[in-house]
Amino acid sequence: MNSIKVPREFARADDWSACKALAISVVIVALGLGVPAAFPGSWLALFGGALLFGAGILRLYSIQHDCGHYSYFSSRKLNDLLGNCLSIFSGIAHSVLRYNHNLHHQHLGDLKHRDVHEVYVMTRREYEAAPISKKLVYRIYRHPVTLFLLGPLLVYFVQYRWPRNTLKVGVRDVLLQNIAMFGFWFLVVKFLGWWAFFALILGSVFAGSFGIFVVYVGHNFEETYWRDTGEKNAHAAALNGASSLRLGVLVDFVLLNFGFHDLHHYNAKIPCYRLKECNAAIAQNWNSAAIGLRESVECLRWRLWDEETNRMIPFPQSFRNDIRSGWATSPRSREL
Numbered sequence: 001m002n003s004i005k006v007p008r009e010f011a012r013a014d015d016w017s018a019c020k021a022l023a024i025s026v027v028i029v030a031l032g033l034g035v036p037a038a039f040p041g042s043w044l045a046l047f048g049g050a051l052l053f054g055a056g057i058l059r060l061y062s063i064q065h066d067c068g069h070y071s072y073f074s075s076r077k078l079n080d081l082l083g084n085c086l087s088i089f090s091g092i093a094h095s096v097l098r099y100n101h102n103l104h105h106q107h108l109g110d111l112k113h114r115d116v117h118e119v120y121v122m123t124r125r126e127y128e129a130a131p132i133s134k135k136l137v138y139r140i141y142r143h144p145v146t147l148f149l150l151g152p153l154l155v156y157f158v159q160y161r162w163p164r165n166t167l168k169v170g171v172r173d174v175l176l177q178n179i180a181m182f183g184f185w186f187l188v189v190k191f192l193g194w195w196a197f198f199a200l201i202l203g204s205v206f207a208g209s210f211g212i213f214v215v216y217v218g219h220n221f222e223e224t225y226w227r228d229t230g231e232k233n234a235h236a237a238a239l240n241g242a243s244s245l246r247l248g249v250l251v252d253f254v255l256l257n258f259g260f261h262d263l264h265h266y267n268a269k270i271p272c273y274r275l276k277e278c279n280a281a282i283a284q285n286w287n288s289a290a291i292g293l294r295e296s297v298e299c300l301r302w303r304l305w306d307e308e309t310n311r312m313i314p315f316p317q318s319f320r321n322d323i324r325s326g327w328a329t330s331p332r333s334r335e336l
Contacts, residue, residue: 004239004266004285010278011269013074021256021273022063022082029056029089036199037192046199053203055254058211060089062256062272068098069268084173088184091160091204093177099169108265109225109237111305118215119147121226124306124313135322139315142303147216152208217291217299218242218261222312224289226305238265243289244279245296252276262288 032053039045066072067083083094090097100116107113114120122130122138130138140146166174189197225241227233245251245259252259257275263286264270270278279286291299302312317325 004282006267006270006278007281010274010281011071011267013071013271014274015074017273018063018072018271021059025056025059025063025256027056028052028059032056032199032203033188033192033196037196040193040195042195046195047202049196049199050202050206053199054206054210057089057203057207058254058258059256060086061207061211062258064090064094064097065101065258066272068094068101071269071271084177087177088181091156091181092163093166093170093173095173096163096166096169099165100163105265105268108219108234109227109241110229110232111226112229117219118212119220121220121305121312122303123226124304124308124316127304128316132323136319139303139319144300148209148213152205152212155212156204156208213296214245214255214259214261217245217296218259220299220302220312221289221291221295222298222302224312226310239288241265243291246290246292247296 029052032049032051032055034049035052036042036045036049063072064083064086067079067086070076070079072082073079080094083098087094087097103113103116104118107116111123120141127135127138161178162174185197185200188200219242221243223240224243225237227237239262242262242265244262245255247259256272258264258272260275260279263275263279264272301314303315304313305311306313
């Protein structure tokens with residue numbers, strides 16, 4: 001893929017569009033809490049409110065993410081201020097999120113820095129050389145139940161209380177974020193009631209699960225990009241290491257266009273409210289991986305990076321056969 005020139009107007013913040021997108025997101029979050037508060041005891045109101053709250057959280061996360069790139073507002077101070085406020089909803093201190101996410105951009109596609117990516121990937125050679133215990137742990141880790149249900153629970157409610165690189169970035173910000181978030185939860189219970197709080201928790205789980213799914217298919221498609229540090233090309237990684245999620249207008253609205261992840265990695269200064277418009281403007285020259293519903297389901301098959309074919313592959317054999325192979329090649333079995 002050749003270099004694509006992004007029109008300058010798309011890589012520039014528009015404060016009016018930013019305020020409008022933020023206002024819509026806040027209204028959705030408020031409805032998500034208000035509906036179950038107005039109809040306590042109604043399971044329909046609870047689950048409806050949870051879906052609304054989760055959708056609003058996903059939009060607010062996209063906004064906070066852009067604040068970390070200083071691309072949402074034209075003012076750097078406004079980006080920092082809003083990002084810190086939104087950490088109450090995202091669950092992670094803004095300064096730490098910004099630092100870790102910028103590492104993700106910097107090392108996209110670098111096999112030596114896989115630890116900075118949201119979903120860890122083993123290579124085929126690493127997996128085949130690993131002991132049975134490590135293979136089992138990796139298989140459990142890469143199972144959809146772990147990735148999209150247990151994983152979000154652990155990340156949101158446990159890991160984000162003390163996220164990676166906290167000591168390096170700032171303990172103060174993490175402690176203040178925790179206090180502010182739990183304080184917000186307390187206020188929800190006090191003034192809106194327990195049913196609103198239950199919608200908040202369920203909506204957060206929904207947002208975390210779908211958010212990880214979006215990130216997963218954003219980088220875990222068959223022909224994604226991974227290279228050793230010396231062989232990696234930053235331009236090629238940005239163009240080929242991220243996909244574009246195409247699940248319809250409703251999903252684009254809920255994600256605030258975060259699904260156009262390929263274009264974001266190509267130019268992080270394009271704010272989320274302009275990604276879709278920018279994609280349409282350069283569509284004739286843009287040739288990245290488009291992931292629809294069928295392709296997104298197929299992405300669940302890809303578990304290992306094959307260095308020989310430069311593509312993601314499924315596990316080469318069942319775990320039962322892994323055990324048999326491991327037993328056959330173990331020193332004890334050779335002695336017998």
